[in-house]
Amino acid sequence: MTRRVTIADIAAAAGVSKGAVSYALNGRPGVSEATRAKILAIAAEMGFVPNRAARSLSVSSAQAVGLALRRSARTLGIEPYFMELISGIEATLSAGSYGLTLQIVDTVEEEMEVYRRWWAERRVDGVLLCDVGVEDRRLDYVADLGLPAVAVGGPLDGARIPAVWHDDADPCREILEYLHALGHRRIARVAGFAHLLHTSTRDRAYAETAAELGLDAMTTVHSDYTGEQGARITRRLLTSAKRPTAIVYDNDVTAVAGLGVAHELGIGVPERLSIVAWDDSPLCRLTHPALTSLTRDITAYGAQCAEALLAHIGPVPPSGEAPAFSVQFQPAQLSPRGSTGPARD
DSSP: OOSOOOHHHHHHHHTSOHHHHHHHHHTOSSSOHHHHHHHHHHHHHTTOOHHHHHHTTTOSOOOEEEEEEOSOHHHHHHOHHHHHHHHHHHHHHHHTTOEEEEEEOSSHHHHHHHHHHHHHTTOOSEEEEOSOBSSOHHHHHHHHHTOOEEEESOOOTTOSSOEEEOOOHHHHHHHHHHHHHTTOOSEEEEEOOTTBHHHHHHHHHHHHHHHHHTOTTOEEEEOOSOHHHHHHHHHHHHTSTTOOSEEEESSHHHHHHHHHHHHHTTOOTTTTOEEEESSOOHHHHHSSSOOEEEEOOHHHHHHHHHHHHHHHHSOOOTTOOOOOSEEEOOOOEEEOOTTOOOOOO
């Protein structure tokens, strides 16, 4: 079934009254053991989770929002982006007396099962979908479930759920034009996961801008956003025959790791290598030199995402106007710091 299973559905399938189903699900007397077994078997087949669902039948709202992340707990703990995003989400939810249910998952299948279970158990009133992919099965899945959801990323052409998103294309052009003006012609990029929508958008924007500026030698290498992989890729780039004079990193963690490799190899920053990072964070400002970064208010972004979800969960306002289906958040701003300078090689 593509909607939430109700006690009436189970009663109809079992050929019994709703009261009998309630007795069976709650383990109360009033039905025979054979009838109880039959009802529980049918409930399981229909995807109904007895204990929590039975306790929640009279509750109109779970007063909670779900967030399932396909990231390891270790990675999540050191990635400033998600910590800032979650802090913004939590601040908005708390103000509305909502809680945040967070779960770490390993696969997209596991993530979708979490959504099905949360919705069947009435543990959440809606979910936020992070790490939106180019071809993302989760979008139709939650729509088919009838589970209120907002995608943290976009834009999503033809999607059935709303989205709150940043423009990832214009900042790419701004970065390359800035480095080009500094005289850099050999530019490399340490990107994120290739399957993510924002990575694909950046890939395309960098390629188009590089062609316009005549940067035919621009190299892009995809990574998993970890410092370990960022360091390995940087070491390979900086020891190649045509070493880049500038490297752009798709997040702050890989950029800090890349700066460490440059120091390790005795390559001065910014004298012989310029570094630019996305997702400006305290990490970028505490390094030496401080990293030139794309500054976005991630905490405010998280708050906007939570507000959008609460608007879609809540009743239609008195005006009768539905909440905005797609919201573009404020653009990122390039913040030049000590890690970038004129090309000298």
